[in-house]
Amino acid sequence: MQRWGQQLRSAWVHGLLAPRLAAGWAGVILGLGALRWWGRRPGQSLVGWCLALLVIGLMGRQLWRVGRALLTQAPGDFRSTPNGGRRVLAWAGLGLTGGILALPWGLWGLSSRFWVRLPMPATLVNWVTLNRRPVLVVSGLLYLALVLWGLIWGPRHLPVTTTGHRGTGWQMLSGLGVQVGLLASWFAMSLAVVAVNRLADRCFSTQVVRWVTRGSLLVILAGFTLAALLGAVTLIWSWCGQPIQRPIHPHWALRWPFWGLVVSWLVISGAVVAQTVRQPDRFQATVTISHRGVDHGVGVQNTLGALRHVHQEHPRYVEMDLHETRDHRWVVLHDENLQRLAGRSVTPHQLTLRQLERLTVRENGQSARLVGWDRYLRTAEALRQPLLVELKTTPQDSPGMVRRFARAYGRRLTRDQSAVHSLDYRVVAQLRRDVPALRVGYITPFNWVAPSSVPADFYSFQRLSVSDQFVAAAHAAHAPAYLWTPDSSAAMTRLWALGADGQITNELSRLQRVVAQPTRQAWWAVVMNFVLSYI
Template structure:
């Protein structure tokens, strides 16, 4: 591209970024699967059009009269769009993830099988990314080849790419990701040292403009766009400053960035343990830490094969000569032969005697009995109503069974992947995994008026971040640390800038 074309490409990139930011604000207000699909489609078309313009201006050819080449180029655009989704897609990935209409049963299956799914997805993604980087010149070669020959363009791309070029492109992508990460973290650190509202919103504006601009320019270069060295950059710099100021002002009206903490969060003692002072999910830990009178102790239970509920977190136990076996595939007698077991009924009676409310996590596996929730509610119905005990689980169908038996007992959904339109589920509260929770998710489920907890917040950084994002309570192994936490909105707000890592990495 010449000087004029490169300038126009930069201006169009800036306009696309502004459009993306405005779409994001729109989706923050109007959250539905249909609007997300339409907005994503518009974004896809504009992004592909921008790259098409850059490649056309580089090779000085078009494909208007080449239908197969147009189809191949469209497939390249889809491929690129898919690769960008796990990298945040300039903030759009969050909207896409949390709008996917999946049933509660599907959510449960995905969560229970999250490890093999996640490992397969990561391996598959890196494979697709490496292939995409290797054949990144294909889009340019489609236009450069004479005639309507996308297959020949593919052969030319494979033949012309050397391992040295592939390595250089791979290093460029990694450098881009590391650079954006350091850029965001650096601005966060700067705001930590010099806390002020003006610097905070200016920093968010810088992130929202510079990070996507760099990504789009680098991706364009990978696709074969050749940029000219611009000698007169005054106008471009002026437009860039205006875009940053605009983005900063837009961040200023974002409730997730301007809302103040709601106050001291509800402290929920994870597994009944504070700072490793006992073994989790035991009556000993319950007795030791109920003296602090925290609002809730959270603990885990499993159902055995013979339908007994025991206090345990892990899905399996080690049985000599048989290795690890799932608890719900073993009878209580077999487990008790090799392990100390605290029965949940005993645990619940002690909690009621001590006046300690519980949040009980009903653990679920692929082999859980389909009527486990109903059986649990019937077996402990009277004791569960002595105090305001709550039940939460990844198993949405089991929560519905419990709610039908105990309509006055609050049930909550535990999330690990934070995926799907979970705001539509019929639960009383949510317990969100803090690493993958973000402002959009917390705000969207919070709008329904239901309580939002986060887990497991042990560091001051995670505690402060979740407090700034407006969760009502936090599940923690460090209850005393959380009790002493005092969030200073002005000084601690820098942590919110780190949420941008989810948008651009």
């Protein structure tokens, strides 16, 4: 193990500090950083596509050169070979495969910049959303197959060197383990930096806090750059069979290519950090929305008691859920099956509204009766409490259900300054056609496509995969971005720092305290969001 570690360190030195390799890494860093910086601009761009193609080409050439250097043990010798062009293309293909595998995990902070520009037909987006569980299972299996081939068994099937050296499955696994360990160490270091920023936010002035933030972002980006480059060299070394390296002469690290690498990193990192700090829509006024009409577990979700209690906290909206019943009316209920709340394995479509209203639901050690939509709406109107109605759909819904809802309640909800949103884009499109004055939004269970693919008056983004790019894309379409469902103070502060227009939460009073704090005390969240954009 000790000898293996020495060989790995020697490979790192060869793969990073050889003169021409250092210059190549500088080009890759500049390309990736420019892509991230340019990606802040909304919409498609010819410059962006050209940059992406350039980076793929640079990466392919750099991987090829590193592989040659590791195998020939002569890092400065880059004489061309008859099939060098094909080898560069093969390495570029591997780089592209690695980029695809990295898309769910940051991709040098570029993942959200790719997803937010991915155009898709609304019908396909809706089909994926409504069938998200099987789609995620199939996608996970395909991803695992690509990992097994691309990162473990790939050397057996794709020779990318002229010497015939190929890594074994165990060598590839060890290389992958090193890469994961490097990124885990970087993440632990980044969390420590975030903790320092939280302390600084409470102790120093706004100007000092911003300078601490800038320095912290540079430290985090430096750590990530080092971990990513070392991880890339490790995987190339493993792909080539982990050849033994001779020591590299120390004075190579003092030549201009090494310092050119440092200067390139400083230039592009400074631009990325400056862009991050200057985000214009950060810490704006936030709409507070009670999720399922509760606050801090007081009352049973979607019941009248919970509505009356949470109204005293003065939320902008009370978010609640509707299901169609057997007699084509609506009950205020989130779950499609009543087993969890009422202890009965039945669905709303199996019972009439009258039967459902006789059921007692229990939650948080409390109990209440299910309530019909008309009664709930009358109570909200008496309280002058606007609602955010989630209209649930199932395959058992009656034909024309959405149109009947629009005719019966569209104008009334508009007059109440209420809104409707749904996971089913067919609902969104139908309501926007039938009741143009009603605000209608689209709920995303995960964020993987350009919001412009599914036009809406606002978006309810799932918080775990949201980024400032999706918020900016919504704003570019003049649509607010509501994020669901943060319940901890840390999560609420992070989403506030992303520029969210509203947050849908089970802890309404906590959210109100978070967005009332001085913004100076929340700049640590900018640093945390920056860290999360890379994983």
